[in-house]
Amino acid sequence: MSPPLTHEEHLEVLACIHELHRCRSLAAFPEHVIRALAPLIPSNLSAFNEVNMPRGRILATMSRHFPNLADMAVVWERHSGEHPLLRYIVETGDGQAVKVSDFMSEAEWRGLHLYRNFYRELDAEDQMSVTIRSDAGVVLALAFNRPERSFTERERVKLNLVRPHVLQAYANAEELSGHLDQKQDLETALRETGWGMIALDAAGRMATATPGAPECLARYFPDADPEGPLPAALADWLATDPRTPFTLHGTESTLIVRSPRRSERPLVLLSEERRRRLAGADRLTPREIEVLRWLAEGKSNPEIATILGVSAGTVKLHVQSILAKLGVENRTAAATAAREHGLVATSLRSP
Amino acid sequence: MSTAGDSPLSHEEHLDVLACVERLYQCRSLAAFPDHVLAAVAPLVPSTLSAFNEVNLARNRVVWVMDRAVESMAVIQENWERHSAEHPLVRYVTETGDGQAIKISDLLSEAAYHQLAIYQTVYRGLGAEDQMSLTIRSDEGIIIALAFNRRQRDFTESERVKLNLIRPHLLQAYANLEELAGHADETADLRTALRETGHGLIALDATDGIAHASPGACECLARYFPGAEPRAAVPADILEWLTTDPTTPFTRAAGDGRLVVRRPRGAERRLILVSEETRRCLPTGARLTDREMDVLHWLAAGKSNAEIATILGLAHGTVKRHVEKLIAKLGVQNRTGAAARARDLLP
Numbered sequence: 001m002s003p004p005l006t007h008e009e010h011l012e013v014l015a016c017i018h019e020l021h022r023c024r025s026l027a028a029f030p031e032h033v034i035r036a037l038a039p040l041i042p043s044n045l046s047a048f049n050e051v052n053m054p055r056g057r058i059l060a061t062m063s064r065h066f067p068n069l070a071d072m073a074v075v076w077e078r079h080s081g082e083h084p085l086l087r088y089i090v091e092t093g094d095g096q097a098v099k100v101s102d103f104m105s106e107a108e109w110r111g112l113h114l115y116r117n118f119y120r121e122l123d124a125e126d127q128m129s130v131t132i133r134s135d136a137g138v139v140l141a142l143a144f145n146r147p148e149r150s151f152t153e154r155e156r157v158k159l160n161l162v163r164p165h166v167l168q169a170y171a172n173a174e175e176l177s178g179h180l181d182q183k184q185d186l187e188t189a190l191r192e193t194g195w196g197m198i199a200l201d202a203a204g205r206m207a208t209a210t211p212g213a214p215e216c217l218a219r220y221f222p223d224a225d226p227e228g229p230l231p232a233a234l235a236d237w238l239a240t241d242p243r244t245p246f247t248l249h250g251t252e253s254t255l256i257v258r259s260p261r262r263s264e265r266p267l268v269l270l271s272e273e274r275r276r277r278l279a280g281a282d283r284l285t286p287r288e289i290e291v292l293r294w295l296a297e298g299k300s301n302p303e304i305a306t307i308l309g310v311s312a313g314t315v316k317l318h319v320q321s322i323l324a325k326l327g328v329e330n331r332t333a334a335a336t337a338a339r340e341h342g343l344v345a346t347s348l349r350s351p
Numbered sequence: 352m353s354t355a356g357d358s359p360l361s362h363e364e365h366l367d368v369l370a371c372v373e374r375l376y377q378c379r380s381l382a383a384f385p386d387h388v389l390a391a392v393a394p395l396v397p398s399t400l401s402a403f404n405e406v407n408l409a410r411n412r413v414v415w416v417m418d419r420a421v422e423s424m425a426v427i428q429e430n431w432e433r434h435s436a437e438h439p440l441v442r443y444v445t446e447t448g449d450g451q452a453i454k455i456s457d458l459l460s461e462a463a464y465h466q467l468a469i470y471q472t473v474y475r476g477l478g479a480e481d482q483m484s485l486t487i488r489s490d491e492g493i494i495i496a497l498a499f500n501r502r503q504r505d506f507t508e509s510e511r512v513k514l515n516l517i518r519p520h521l522l523q524a525y526a527n528l529e530e531l532a533g534h535a536d537e538t539a540d541l542r543t544a545l546r547e548t549g550h551g552l553i554a555l556d557a558t559d560g561i562a563h564a565s566p567g568a569c570e571c572l573a574r575y576f577p578g579a580e581p582r583a584a585v586p587a588d589i590l591e592w593l594t595t596d597p598t599t600p601f602t603r604a605a606g607d608g609r610l611v612v613r614r615p616r617g618a619e620r621r622l623i624l625v626s627e628e629t630r631r632c633l634p635t636g637a638r639l640t641d642r643e644m645d646v647l648h649w650l651a652a653g654k655s656n657a658e659i660a661t662i663l664g665l666a667h668g669t670v671k672r673h674v675e676k677l678i679a680k681l682g683v684q685n686r687t688g689a690a691a692r693a694r695d696l697l698p
Contacts, residue, residue, distance in 0.1 A: 004362030014372065014516060021376055021523050024530070056557025161369060168376050172527060175379070179534035181620065182554070182563050186541035189552045189624050192615035197544040199537070208537050260547035265536070269544055298688025332690045333653020339691070 002157045009154065013161050016040050020162070020169040026177035030061035033142070033166060038063065040158050041151075043144035045122055053137035055174075072118070079114035085129045085143075095131030095141075097159040101149045123147040130159050132166045140170060187211070200266040204229050216270050220248050220255045230268070238268065283325050291318040296335035359512045368516050371395050375517065375524045381532045384525065385416035388497065392517065393418065396510045398499035399478055408492040427473055434469035440484045440498075450486030450496075452514040456504045478502050485514045487521045495525060542566075555621040559590060568625045575603045575610040585623065593621060639680060646673040650686055651693035 005013070019036035023029050030048045037046065046063040066072060080086055084103040089095060100109055106125070109115055119127070124145035132140035142159075144151075187210050190197060196213030198206050205228055206214070214226040221231040229235060234257060237246045242259035249255075253274045260267050284292065287308075294304045301319065305312040319331060328334050360368070374391035378384050385403040393401065400421070405414040421427065435441055439458040444450060455464055461480070464470055474482070479500035487495040497514075499506075542565050545552060551568025553561055561569075561584070572581035572589075579586045589612060592601040601612040613624045639647065642663075649659045660670045674686060683689050 005365065007358035007360060007365075010360070010365040010368075011516075013369070014520075017369075017372060018519055018523060021520070021527060053558060054556045054560060054562075164373055165369075165376070168373060172376060176527075176531055176534070178563075179531060179538055182538050183534055183541065185554045185563070185618065185620060185622055186538060186545060186552060186565075188615045188618045189550065189622060190541060190545050190548070191617075192613065192624055193545070193548040193550050195544065195548050197541065199540045208540070210541070258547060260543045263540065263543040265540060267540055267544060269547060295687060296691055298683050298685060298691045300685060328653060330653055330655070332650060332687050335687050335690055336651050336653055336693075 003153055005154060005157060005161075009158065012040055013158055016162055017165045017169075020165055021172065023169060023173050024176065025180065026055070026057075026170075026173045029170060029173045030059055033169070034061060034063050037142065037144075037159075037162070040162065041128070041144045041155050043146050045124065045145040047143045047145075049139070049141045049143070051137075051139040075118050076114075079112070079117060082112045082114045084109075085127065089131050089134065089141075093134070095134060095163070097128055097130040097156045097163070099126055099128040099151050099156070101126050101151070106149065119145070125149060126151060128156070128159065130163050132163060132170065140167070142166070194271050196270045198230075198268050198270065200230065200268075204235070204266070206230065213270055216255070216272055219272075220250055234268065238266065284322065288318055288322050288325070291315060292322050292334060292338050295319065295322075295331055296338050298335075360509055364509060364513065367395055368513055371513075371517055372520045375520050376527075378524060378528060379531075381525075381528045384528055385414055388521065389416065389418045392497065392514075395513050395517070396483070396499050396506075398501050400500040402498045402500075404494070404496045404498070406492075406494040421477065427476070430472040431469065434467070434472060437467050438469055439464070439467075440482065444484075444486050444489060444496075448489070450489060450518070452483055452485045452511045452518075454481055454483040454506050454511075456481050456506070461504065474500070480504060481506060483511070483514070485518055485521075487518060487525065495521075497521075549626050551625040553585060553623040553625065555585065555593075555623070559585070561585065562620065568623075571610065571625050571627050574608070574627075575605050589623065593623075639677070643673055643677050643680070646670060647677055647689060647693050650674065650677070651690040653690075 016036050016039065020033060023032040030050060033048050034046055043063075048059075048061045050057055050059045050061070052058075060069070060073065062069075084100055085098055088098055088103065109125070110120075115124075119125075122145060125147050126149040127143055127145050128151045129141055129143040132142065134141075190210055191212075196210045196216055198209040198213050198217070201207035206226060209226075217224055217231070218226070221234075224231045230238065233248075234246060237257070238259055243261075246257040247254055248257075253272050256271045256273060258269045258271075260269065290308065291304055294307060299307065301315045302312050305315045308315070319334075322334055323330070326334055326337055328337055371391050371394065375388065378387040385405060389401050389403055401418045403414065403416045405416075407413075415428065439455050440453055443453055443458060464480075465475075474480075477500060480502050481504045482498055482500050483506045484496055484498040487497065489496075545565060546567065551565045551571055553564040553568050553572075556562040561582075564582075569581040572586060573579065576586045576588075588603075589601060592612070593614070597614050597616075601610075603610045609628045611626050611628060613626075615622050615624055645663055646659055649662055654662065656670045656674060657667055659665075660667045663670070665673075674689070677689050678685065681689050681692050683692065
């Protein structure tokens with residue numbers, strides 16, 4: 001029959017549980033759990049063993065650093081079939097706290113290859129372990145080692161009391177890490193599409209942004225406060241005409257801003273189209289660029305002449321000059337080149 | 352069963368506290384937290400009426416949740432707000448900053464309490480002859496408190512101890528959920544943004560299973576892999592492609608669309624970025640044949656009919672007829688007009 005704990009011991013258990021739930025990621029969990037349990041079950045060596053197949057985590061984390069951990073693992077695995085605690089959990093499925101001294105005498109323990117080749121060197125004369133979880137893809141266990149057979153029944157009670165809390169804290173850390181991973185994956189994917197994102201909070205301030213998005217905005221709105229409201233021009237656009245993309249031409253590039261139709265919070269997406277230099281394009285006159293834009297829209301020379309209010313002959317001369325400067329053979333190639341290089345980024349409206 | 356020495360709680364009461372704490376950390380969302388807390392604490396401190404009050408200005412949350420429905424709640428709330436300044440527990444917390452469990456009977460006699468307008472207009476009707484409250488948090492912008500009401504002045508010292516023991520855990524559980532909610536919001540925003548750009552995302556776990564997928568990504572794959580069940584597993588062809596050159600997209604055509612699968616650069620996990628290119632409907636309602644698409648491609652590249660004929664191994668006259676049909680189907684005037692539409696139409 002297990003002894004009830006004192007009030008002070010219960011306070012230690014509660015403090016340990018609190019510490020467990022302060023862990024903020026799965027990556028930090030093994031060291032965190034070892035540190036949280038140390039005051040409750042003092043030992044000369046404690047370990048947290050974790051197998052999480054879906055996440056590809058197979059970890060043995062120890063309270064002390066061993067430079068030859070890989071070699072040690074090989075030795076341990078060779079003799080693990082002898083381990084009395086491992087055999088107990090495999091045979092019974094009971095994950096409650098058990099110790100080596102529950103199952104065998106000191107002499108029997110010292111007779112094992114596992115002891116002689118592994119635990120003796122670690123001064124592990126007794127071990128108490130608790131299995132937090134053991135199902136197909138996930139096994140979590142804690143082990144505490146001592147140089148003498150001194151684990152008490154009260155310590156066993158404490159370990160059994162914190163057991164469900166270690167499981168809950170692990171599940172919570174896994175969930176939090178899941179969200180963090182997803183966030184990172186989505187950010188990576190969005191970056192690949194060439195778009196950045198800024199989310200606005202309830203007060204219309206820029207609350208969260210993907211890496212690079214605030215810098216992109218600042219190139220077009222140098223006075224914008226990265227944690228303040230959207231620049232006035234963008235705020236106006238968002239309030240009045242969010243379905244039509246907002247564009248703003250810079251010296252070498254164009255900012256394009258869109259707003260998703262179905263979103264819970266107001267979001268803006270930013271992308272930048274760099275106008276790549278087309279060979280010869282910088283030698284085009286403003287009039288030639290104008291002609292090239294209409295040409296790329298599929299207008300004939302007489303149509304362009306009418307639009308620009310010049311004679312058809314003048315347009316023809318402009319077109320010949322454009323072809324020569326761009327080094328292309330015909331007007332179709334000129335239009336395609338201009339389009340591909342963003343020289344005609346803005347779509348013109350027919351009169 | 353046993354009370355060790357001068358312990359304020361029995362072993363069994365300590366176990367009740369531990370069970371309550373375990374339930375607190377099981378809550379998975381900030382929205383569910385108030386109801387969750389009231390249910391978790393109810394076995395610890397039974398009462399005729401318990402309430403969870405939360406003010407979170409940053410999240411725009413002002414919550415007053417009771418463990419049971421109360422009649423004419425709006426009137427009660429209005430009266431409470433009007434007379435809250437004389438509430439002995441509110442005054443105590445405001446003056447001392449001490450959020451530990453405290454009850455009205457610690458501060459006022461029954462007679463003095465009955466004199467208060469807040470008793471006469473709010474608490475008498477609720478049968479609240481005594482109230483014990485616990486302030487979880489009280490800083491700028493965020494106030495979280497629990498209140499328990501009883502018909503008699505019979506709150507015990509062990510109940511006070513229990514509430515004080517769970518207090519840091521309430522605060523921790525709330526902070527953890529707030530962090531989780533922040534990540535969940537950002538994840539939802541990013542999903543929306545990605546969908547807006549016409550992409551879906553599937554992330555693979557260490558065992559080739561789907562770690563997470565955006566809605567639509569699996570449906571998109573299903574259109575190009577008839578018979579496969581992409582919600583359960585990524586098609587084998589794509590898993591195979593993942594082992595090859597990462598810069599070449601995986602493509603597959605079906606019907607009027609084309610699937611394009613890419614791998615984002617700099618990803619820690621194996622990510623599959625899915626998009627679909629659909630040949631847009633032509634204004635004339637007609638569809639371009641594959642041959643016409645070929646011709647359009649070379650036409651847009653600036654090739655003459657004679658050059659296109661050589662490239663595609665066709666007669667010059669055949670190319671000319673293709674171009675004429677293209678111009679008619681696209682509803683443009685000339686080949687330059689057709690080239691202008693090419694970028695929208697070609698896969």
